Amino acid sequence: MFKVLMIGCLMISVSSFAAELTTLKNDGIHDANGAGFSKLQEPKEALGDFPKRTDGTINWVKALDQKLISPRSNKVGDGKMTSVNLDLILKNTGSMPYVLFSHKVHTSILTCANCHIDIFLPKQGSNFINMNNIMAGEQCGVCHGAVAFGIQDCAECHNVPSDKGDLR
Amino acid sequence: MFKVFMAGSVVFLFSLAVLANEQTESEASQRLMIANKLAHQVSGLVEAKAKADYQQKLKSVQGLLSAHKRITDINSDFTKELMLQKETEPFIKKAEQLAKKHLFKEAKVSLDRAYLATVASIKSQRTGQTLVRSLDFKTEKEAYEYELGRYKNYKMLVNMMINERHAFERDSRTKPFFDEENRYHAQADALVEKGQYGEAAKLIEKASKSLVNLLRNSGIYIPGA
Secondary structure (H helix, E strand, C coil): CHHHHHHHHHHHHHHCCCCCCCCHHHCCCCCCCCCCHHHCCCHHHHHCCCCECCCCCECHHHHHHCCCCCCCCCCCCCCCCCCCCEEEEECCCCCCCEEEEEHHHHHCCCCHHHHCCCCCCCCCCCCCCCHHHHHCCCHHHHCECCCECCCCCHHHCEEECCCCHHHC | CHHHHHHHHHHHHHHHHHHCCHHHHHHHHHHHHHHHHHHHHHHHHHHHHHHHHHHHHHHHHHHHHHHHHHHHHHHCCHHHHHHHHHHHHHHHHHHHHHHHCCCHHHHHHHHHHHHHHHHHHHHHHHCCEEEEECCCCCCHHHHHHHHHHHHHHHHHHHHHHHHHCCCCCCCCCCHHHHHHHHHHHHHHHHHHHCCCHHHHHHHHHHHHHHHHHHHHHCCCCCCCC
């Protein structure tokens, strides 16, 4: 339980920086005068050596590949992670390239229930994803821009050429 | 020996309590009541959390079961659907029975079995596939509103680049892009007033494209053609 709490604290701290790991004292979340504050692990200590993306945020996929993290399917860690190899190409992207969503990448870190059904319905055509919602911390923005890479680099997600040459 | 010591301790504590003045007794009883109340609150919170976890898992299971049914319908593989039903029904029923008895933690454990079976079945049918998905708009108005949202998003990005980042300015270079965008937007508004949302959506998409061209022309990388 304590480990889960610690991971939770670290995730909050990760969420509070854009490019660099900030200290717990300065993250605007933790109370440095709190009784248990000294027992918390600093993000730099835990995550300092983790692989980073070009914008300075942590590359969780690489961290997983390098076995620096070992995601749990539940709190006690007695379950097995179930990775689902299913790619979705999302076409309603206007003049932007289509979005390739890899279930494989996401389910290697998360369980299905993390997203389905509160964030995304597992139903074709029913998830009206848009950038405003993402920037407001909804839909993909629950993680992206918070604990995973943000929206600065469009091509991270919009990476499948579309067939909309007519609007050029 | 230990029992004798314990009995002695109890008698001693009792004597102390008798000797204590009225004020101390009152404080002690107040603290006891608060402690009792807190214990009840904590117990209530634990049950509320277990109930919330159970309900959350139930929603996930139901959602994934519906997805499973859609997949087997598309594949016309009714055997798989029946097999999954046979496998998950006992767990779901057991979970419901346990939940009725307020045994939410145990109910969730039963649901976890149904959840894993459903995920495994979906996985076996979907592994290695690449599916192309488009949004299912119920009306043309809904499609227009979605495009309008995208347009507003680009507009916000342009304003941010001008006012906050000072990446470019409203000048003779950028004017044609703004003019084009305004023209498409005005035409779309006129069509919306007539209720022609389908055509308005196409025009607002063109207005968005004008803004994308403006951003690109100003040196900001936006992927796509």
